[in-house]
Structures are given as C-alpha cells and as structure tokens.
Amino acid sequence: MAARWGLRGKSVVALLIACLLALVPAVMLGWKAMEDIRTHFGLAFARNFTLLNQQKIIAPVIRELALSRRLAESVVTQDWLLSENDPARRALFFREAEGFRADQHNYSYFVVVDSSRHYYFNDSSSPLSNSPRYTLSDTDPQDRWYFDTLARDETYNINVNYDAKLKVTKVWFNMVVRAGNEKVGLAGGGLDLTEFLDQFISRREAGVTPMIVDPEGAIQAHPDTRLIAFSSGSSGQAKHHVYDLLANDQQRTALRQTLRQAETNPGEVETMWGTIDGKEQLIATAYIPQLRWHVLSAIDLHAAQVLDSRWIWPLVGTLAGLLAILLIGFAYTVDLLVLRPLRGLKQSAKAIAAGQYDSPLPRTRPDEIGELSSAFASMADQVRRHTEELEDKVQQRTQALEAANREMAAAQKKIGDSIDYASLIQRAILPDRQLQASLGEHHFVLWKPRDVVGGDFYIYREGPIDSLIGVVDCAGHGVPGALMTMLALAAIDHAIDSVKSHDPAAILRETDHVMRGMLGQEEFTHSLATNMDAGLVRVDHQRKLLHFSGAKISLFASDGNDVREYKGARRAIGDKRQGDYQDVEIPMETGWTYYLCTDGFLDQAGGEHGFGFGNSRFADLLRNHARRPLAEQADVFAATLAQYQGEQPQRDDITILSFRFD
Structure with a gap:
C-alpha cells in the first residue's frame, strides 16, 4: 500500500523542492568556479612539476654527458683507437679510463674500436678487463645501434637500450670518437635505467604520469617500462611513441605542435589538453636542448592533489544544517497554523461520516478554515436529509429486486430442468x-x-x-x-x-x-x-x-x-x-x-x-x-x-x- 502524504509532508517537500531548485544553479555555478580554480592551480602545478623534473634530469644527465664527451675527446682515447694493439697506448688508455669511471655516477664506461669492431666495457659489478667483451657485427640486429649511430651526422646521442650480450639495461651516452675527420669508434658511459626511473619517474604524485620523450615522440622513460622505446636514440626508429597514448589524431597533431613550440622556447613550459587512458588530462612539456629530450607530465586534475578539499566538507555540512533548521521551522509553523485546525475538522468529519450528524464543527475562526467549517456544516445537514430519503428508496428497491430475483431463480430452474430433460431425451435416441x-x-x-x-x-x-x-x-x-x-x-x-x-x-x-x-x-x-x-x-x-x-x-x-x-x-x-x-x-x-x-x-x-x-x-x-x-x-x-x-x-x-x- 502506498504511503499517504499529509499536508505537513507535502509542504515540507514543496519547500525542499524550492530550496533544491534554488540550490541547483548555485551548485552548478559553484562547481564551475571550482573547476576553473582547479584548472588554474592545475596549470601552475603542471608547470612547476615539469620544471622540477627537468632540473632533476638535467643535473645528473648533463654530468654524465660531459664525462662521456671528455672520454671521447681525450687524445689518449683517439691514439689508442688508431692503434688498438699497441701495448703502451692500451695501458695508458685503461689507466685514464679508470679515472673517468671513478668520476661517473654509475662507475661504467664503454669503447668501440671501429677498425676491429671490438666492444670494451667495464663497470663496478664485474672485474676490470682490458679485453673486448664481444665483437660487433653488421649482420647482427642487436648490434645495429652502433652502425646506425656512426651513420648519422651527430656527435653524440642518448639511447635507452638493453644490451643482450652484457645483460644490462642503461641510458647510454654514445659519443663519436674522431681522429681528424675520420670516425674511429664510439666511447661513453651509461646510467642504470632502474635507478634512473626510481629517482626521476617512479616517485611521482598521485594522478601525475611523468615521461621523457625524444623530438620524434619516442618514449625514453615512463613508469611503465613496457612503453619505453628501446634503441630509438641510435636507430631513429621506435615502436612506442607518446602519440600512441592519445585518443585521436587531432590530439596527436596538437601534441606535435606543442613539442615543436617547446623546442623553440627551451626555458618555457607548454601545455595542452589530451585524453589518455580514457581520462582528460593536462599535458605539460619542457625541452632540454642539451639532451634533445622533452620532459612531459600528464596530470589528471581530479586525481592529483591540486586543491585541498578539507575545507569543502565543513561548508557543505553548514549549508545542510541551515537547510534542516529551515525545514523544521517551516514544518512547525504549518502544523500550528494549518494542521491543528484541520485535525479538529477531520474529527468532526469522521463523526458525521459515522452517522453522527450533530457533531460540533469549529466555526469561530475568521479565516479560510472557519469558512470551510461553515460550508461543511451546511453540507452535513444536506447529507443527513438526503441519506434519510435514500434509505427509504433503497428499501423499496431492495424489496422489488428480491421479488424479481425469486422469479428469475424459479424461471432458471425450470429452464435448467427442461435442458436436463432434453439431454436425457437426446441421449435416449x-x-x-x-x-x-x-x-x-x-x-x-x-x-x-x-x-x-x-x-x-x-x-x-x-x-x-x-x-x-x-x-x-x-x-x-x-x-x-x-x-x-x-x-x-x-x-x-x-x-x-x-x-x-x-x-x-x-x-x-x-x-x-x-x-x-x-x-x-x-x-x-x-x-x-x-x-x-x-x-x-x-x-x-x-x-x-x-x-x-x-x-x-x-x-x-x-x-x-x-x-x-x-x-x-x-x-x-x-x-x-x-x-x-x-x-x-x-x-x-x-x-x-x-x-x-x-x-x-x-x-x-x-x-x-x-x-x-x-x-x-x-x-x-x-x-x-x-x-x-x-x-x-x-x-x-x-x-x-x-x-x-x-x-x-x-x-x-x-x-x-x-x-x-x-
């Protein structure tokens, strides 16, 4: 059975609906203002976070790049690469390389002699060796990084790659060693990728995804290592691009323009909106020209701690309390002025409905309820007279219907008996x-x-x-x-x-x-x-x-x-x-x-x-x-x-x- 709503409930609901109708545009405007504030602070947060990451990357990477350039430009390195089998030059190079390794953060370096394709590598995790670790081959796909690096018209490149023969994954700094105009090999160092990611990528804020990409959009660093484009720095070809993370071609085109704009303004942070993983996110990028890297930050403003929401709930609670006080006061006023007089009228109406037509009705109020009581009293008197007349007519009609019903029952019995007799006769034939x-x-x-x-x-x-x-x-x-x-x-x-x-x-x-x-x-x-x-x-x-x-x-x-x-x-x-x-x-x-x-x-x-x-x-x-x-x-x-x-x-x-x- 459906619940019956009284005037008190209906009036309170009406007031509540009116308040809600007034609150809806206020909430919508407040929400719009909140979103604007969130966007404003989100842009500032994105710029600061991206610049901070840029500085975190520049310091160690520039240091490693400078050390790798020093090793490649050393006369000792160049002389030894021109005469790999000279014992004196070999001994002199490895003494100098050890000093280089001591200055490096990860204590590692490598050298490739172009004439013999020998690959030398030393780090802190293995004993010092003056012998080549392996020999490169232009037919081995895993060695293509070397030949691609020499083929490109660059003095160096930074490449994230897994060396299957050494079984290490590093951020490699590949410096071309020249003797005059001749390219005689490669030299450089490497940062451990896991440590690099732990320091600059993995320790991130909630709702923020930091990335490093090259000018072509190949991902060099990402919290999800499955998305990193290994060997893209040396080969120029990558399977994983940051553009693949966006939802449509329009956003991909906008990101390319944003990256180009960041390259023209290295000290500035460029921003745009894009959809990543089904969520609209603010994308901020800053360019590091020394490394030819873009530092990207994808920020979900609803998940990131851009605004402190602790002050919102007290405000909501205060508004809810004021609304509750308003509803209680309104309900009490309605009960005092309307419902109590109506309850008295209701009791009198029930008595009249039960046949007590002499029940007293309140008529002293000089308002609409008093007028209603007077009209109801007149109606009760008319109902009493009509009821008496109707009872007389009903009694007469009932007697007539009972007589007709008896006649119909007798006729129906005769018809039924006749049909039963006809059935007996029909079956007999x-x-x-x-x-x-x-x-x-x-x-x-x-x-x-x-x-x-x-x-x-x-x-x-x-x-x-x-x-x-x-x-x-x-x-x-x-x-x-x-x-x-x-x-x-x-x-x-x-x-x-x-x-x-x-x-x-x-x-x-x-x-x-x-x-x-x-x-x-x-x-x-x-x-x-x-x-x-x-x-x-x-x-x-x-x-x-x-x-x-x-x-x-x-x-x-x-x-x-x-x-x-x-x-x-x-x-x-x-x-x-x-x-x-x-x-x-x-x-x-x-x-x-x-x-x-x-x-x-x-x-x-x-x-x-x-x-x-x-x-x-x-x-x-x-x-x-x-x-x-x-x-x-x-x-x-x-x-x-x-x-x-x-x-x-x-x-x-x-x-x-x-x-x-x-």
Missing part, C-alpha cells in the same frame, strides 16, 4: 446399445456436445444383409441444435423407410427432399441456418464392401501407415443449392479402421497461434494410433484434442464414430 450389440469392441464413439445438449448425433440401422452407420451435424448447438436433431432424425428415418434400402446417397437425397418440404414454406428459414452435414456408410457384410456418401462430411480410413480420405459432397443437406450425393464403393480391408468425424473436432482452436486442429494434424493422429484397440483410441483422441485445445473454449459440438472389421 442415440444408438449406443445397438452399436455395442452389433460391433462391440470394434467401434468407439466420441460424442462431446458444446453445451448440455447439442446438434450432433449418430445413427445405426441393422438389416438382414447389411447395416447403416452415420453421423449428422445439424446447424447450431445448444437447445436450437438439439431441436434440429429431432427434426433431422425424423427426416432420416422417413428417408430410410421411403428408400427401402441402406443406399447412402439415396437416403441423403431423400432426407434433403424431406427437410426442404418441412422447412421450405417457413419464413424464418431465410434468416436462420437450418442445414445439416451428414456422412453415411453402408456395410455389405456378404460382399465385403463399404458404400459411402457424405454431405460435407468425409470418411477417413487408416491402417497405421497410410491415411485415405473419401470426401463427401460439397453441399450440405438443406443448403440453398441442392447437393449432388453419390455413392463411393470401398473394399472392406482387414487391418483398416474407418472414421466419421464432424467439423467440431477438425475446427477446434488451440495450439500456440489458436489455429484449428485441421485435416493434416487429424491424419497424423490416425496414422499414429489406427492400429490401437478402438477403446484406447477414444481416450487417445480425447486427450490429444484436450492438450491441443489448452485454455481455448470448445467451439462446436464434437462427434467421431469409428469402426473396424477384422
């Missing part, structure tokens, strides 16, 4: 005992009137050498159909006596003649259906033949494998046009069962779509059950029709007469 005596278990009858009585019946006549079996479906059902069966039975009996044989076609023609003679002169036959369907079978026991003739009723036969239909004439008996009824001679075959069926069975609605049972479904029913004993067939036919019918009402009277001769 059916030849059940004759069929049982003559055919016994070789026949069954399924007879289901739609009402207590119906318009279907069946006949059986036994002669010296033959017998006559038939079913008749008179127009109509219920009492009209039952009365038609009496007329039809009399006409058929007269036709059999007149024909003096069991010839089915002759009997149908004579019955049609008799029915037209009995009903042809009556005016009501033009507006009422007085026709009937019939199917007759003469059984010639001596010659083992069946003679069938029908008026819109077919004879079906089946041996369980095949189904045959012997159709009757297209015109019913008593139709507007006289039918042409002919005999069909059928050999009496062992194992075959014969069926006469009215249209009530075939036209019964049912199934999923409410269609009629139909001839095809009836033929399948015969084919599946024709070999059963006839007593079982009656139950199967009735059950099958009931299942198909479902919740649909019975449309017409149903009759099936089946017989077999073994």
Whole structure:
C-alpha cells in the first residue's frame, strides 16, 4: 500500500523542492568556479612539476654527458683507437679510463674500436678487463645501434637500450670518437635505467604520469617500462611513441605542435589538453636542448592533489544544517497554523461520516478554515436529509429486486430442468446399445456436445444383409441444435423407410427432399441456418464392401501407415443449392479402421497461434494410433484434442464414430 502524504509532508517537500531548485544553479555555478580554480592551480602545478623534473634530469644527465664527451675527446682515447694493439697506448688508455669511471655516477664506461669492431666495457659489478667483451657485427640486429649511430651526422646521442650480450639495461651516452675527420669508434658511459626511473619517474604524485620523450615522440622513460622505446636514440626508429597514448589524431597533431613550440622556447613550459587512458588530462612539456629530450607530465586534475578539499566538507555540512533548521521551522509553523485546525475538522468529519450528524464543527475562526467549517456544516445537514430519503428508496428497491430475483431463480430452474430433460431425451435416441450389440469392441464413439445438449448425433440401422452407420451435424448447438436433431432424425428415418434400402446417397437425397418440404414454406428459414452435414456408410457384410456418401462430411480410413480420405459432397443437406450425393464403393480391408468425424473436432482452436486442429494434424493422429484397440483410441483422441485445445473454449459440438472389421 502506498504511503499517504499529509499536508505537513507535502509542504515540507514543496519547500525542499524550492530550496533544491534554488540550490541547483548555485551548485552548478559553484562547481564551475571550482573547476576553473582547479584548472588554474592545475596549470601552475603542471608547470612547476615539469620544471622540477627537468632540473632533476638535467643535473645528473648533463654530468654524465660531459664525462662521456671528455672520454671521447681525450687524445689518449683517439691514439689508442688508431692503434688498438699497441701495448703502451692500451695501458695508458685503461689507466685514464679508470679515472673517468671513478668520476661517473654509475662507475661504467664503454669503447668501440671501429677498425676491429671490438666492444670494451667495464663497470663496478664485474672485474676490470682490458679485453673486448664481444665483437660487433653488421649482420647482427642487436648490434645495429652502433652502425646506425656512426651513420648519422651527430656527435653524440642518448639511447635507452638493453644490451643482450652484457645483460644490462642503461641510458647510454654514445659519443663519436674522431681522429681528424675520420670516425674511429664510439666511447661513453651509461646510467642504470632502474635507478634512473626510481629517482626521476617512479616517485611521482598521485594522478601525475611523468615521461621523457625524444623530438620524434619516442618514449625514453615512463613508469611503465613496457612503453619505453628501446634503441630509438641510435636507430631513429621506435615502436612506442607518446602519440600512441592519445585518443585521436587531432590530439596527436596538437601534441606535435606543442613539442615543436617547446623546442623553440627551451626555458618555457607548454601545455595542452589530451585524453589518455580514457581520462582528460593536462599535458605539460619542457625541452632540454642539451639532451634533445622533452620532459612531459600528464596530470589528471581530479586525481592529483591540486586543491585541498578539507575545507569543502565543513561548508557543505553548514549549508545542510541551515537547510534542516529551515525545514523544521517551516514544518512547525504549518502544523500550528494549518494542521491543528484541520485535525479538529477531520474529527468532526469522521463523526458525521459515522452517522453522527450533530457533531460540533469549529466555526469561530475568521479565516479560510472557519469558512470551510461553515460550508461543511451546511453540507452535513444536506447529507443527513438526503441519506434519510435514500434509505427509504433503497428499501423499496431492495424489496422489488428480491421479488424479481425469486422469479428469475424459479424461471432458471425450470429452464435448467427442461435442458436436463432434453439431454436425457437426446441421449435416449442415440444408438449406443445397438452399436455395442452389433460391433462391440470394434467401434468407439466420441460424442462431446458444446453445451448440455447439442446438434450432433449418430445413427445405426441393422438389416438382414447389411447395416447403416452415420453421423449428422445439424446447424447450431445448444437447445436450437438439439431441436434440429429431432427434426433431422425424423427426416432420416422417413428417408430410410421411403428408400427401402441402406443406399447412402439415396437416403441423403431423400432426407434433403424431406427437410426442404418441412422447412421450405417457413419464413424464418431465410434468416436462420437450418442445414445439416451428414456422412453415411453402408456395410455389405456378404460382399465385403463399404458404400459411402457424405454431405460435407468425409470418411477417413487408416491402417497405421497410410491415411485415405473419401470426401463427401460439397453441399450440405438443406443448403440453398441442392447437393449432388453419390455413392463411393470401398473394399472392406482387414487391418483398416474407418472414421466419421464432424467439423467440431477438425475446427477446434488451440495450439500456440489458436489455429484449428485441421485435416493434416487429424491424419497424423490416425496414422499414429489406427492400429490401437478402438477403446484406447477414444481416450487417445480425447486427450490429444484436450492438450491441443489448452485454455481455448470448445467451439462446436464434437462427434467421431469409428469402426473396424477384422
């Protein structure tokens, strides 16, 4: 049951809705202002964070770059690369290289001799070695970084790469060693990538993703190492670009323009908006010209701690408290001025509704409620007078209805008794005992009137050498159909006596003649259906033949494998046009069962779509059950029709007469 809202509740809800309607634009404007403030401070935060990262990167990387350049430009290094196998030059180089390594942060250096392709490497994690670690090959894809570096017109490059032969991943500083104009090899150092990321990338604020990219957008450093474009610094080719992180081409184009703008203003931070991982983020970038690197910061302003939200909740709580005080005060005022007087009026109204028309009503208030009480008192007086008049009229009408109801009950009982008696008479004319005596278990009858009585019946006549079996479906059902069966039975009996044989076609023609003679002169036959369907079978026991003739009723036969239909004439008996009824001679075959069926069975609605049972479904029913004993067939036919019918009402009277001769 739905909750009933009183005036107090409705007034409070109305005030609450009004407050909410006023708060909605205020909240929207406040939210817009909050977003503007968040964006303003977010831009400042992005610039400061990016510049801070830039300085964190510049200091160690510039230092390592300067040391690598010192090693590459050393005369000792150049002399040894020109004569790798000279013992004196070799010893002098490695003494100087050890001093270089002591100055480096990661205590590592490498040298590649172009003439021999020998690769020398020393760091603090392995013993000092004056022998090459391995020899580079221009056919080995893992060594392409060296040949690509020499092929490029650059004095150095910074490359993030995994050396599979040394099994180390570093930020390599590749310096080209020249002797005059000749490139004689490479030299430089390397920063450990893990330590580099831990120091500059991984220790980041919530909602902030720092990155390092080269001018082509290849990712050199990222919290997710799977996105780093290894070897992009030396080869110029990369699989992972920062552009791939953006949502569409328009944003990618904007980022390229932002990077170019940052390159023209190395000391400035350029910003733009982009969508990364499905979230709109502020992207800030600063360019380090010495390293040819861009420092990027992708900031989700809703996740990053741009604003301190601790002051928001006290403000929200204060507003909620003020709103609650306003609602409580308003509810108390409504109760005092409106609800209490109305409760007094309500009690008086309940008393009047219970029949206490003398209940006092408050009329002293000089306001709308007082006027309402006066109007209600006048209405109560009128209701009292009308109630007394109505009670008198109701008593009179009740007495009249009770008398009419008694008369209707008596008439209904007479009609019911008459219909029951008619049913008894109709059942008495059916030849059940004759069929049982003559055919016994070789026949069954399924007879289901739609009402207590119906318009279907069946006949059986036994002669010296033959017998006559038939079913008749008179127009109509219920009492009209039952009365038609009496007329039809009399006409058929007269036709059999007149024909003096069991010839089915002759009997149908004579019955049609008799029915037209009995009903042809009556005016009501033009507006009422007085026709009937019939199917007759003469059984010639001596010659083992069946003679069938029908008026819109077919004879079906089946041996369980095949189904045959012997159709009757297209015109019913008593139709507007006289039918042409002919005999069909059928050999009496062992194992075959014969069926006469009215249209009530075939036209019964049912199934999923409410269609009629139909001839095809009836033929399948015969084919599946024709070999059963006839007593079982009656139950199967009735059950099958009931299942198909479902919740649909019975449309017409149903009759099936089946017989077999073994």
